[in-house]
Amino acid sequence: MKIYKKCQSCAMPLKNNEDRGIERNLEKSNMYCKHCYQNGEFTQKDISVNEMKQLVKDKCIEMGFPKFLAGIFVKNIHKLERWK
Secondary structure: HHHHHHHOOOOOOOOHHHHEEOOOOOOEEEEEEEHHHHHHEEOOOOOOOOHHHHHHHHHHOOOOOOOOHHHHHHOHHHOOHHOO
């Protein structure tokens, strides 16, 4: 099974196991971060790809990234596995 380097829902880097979500069997997710995925389910099941882009962009700005850079970060979220 492929182990992804970024969350396939929000594009957060998955640098270590602590960043990864949890599957139903309590194993770490290979695809999703702890913010998007817990107990084998998405934490925000009904969010749209555009809402996810806005959520991630707002979070990046809140963390101090310039708006133009936050926009670059979210540019390709729609290409991630969750949104295909």
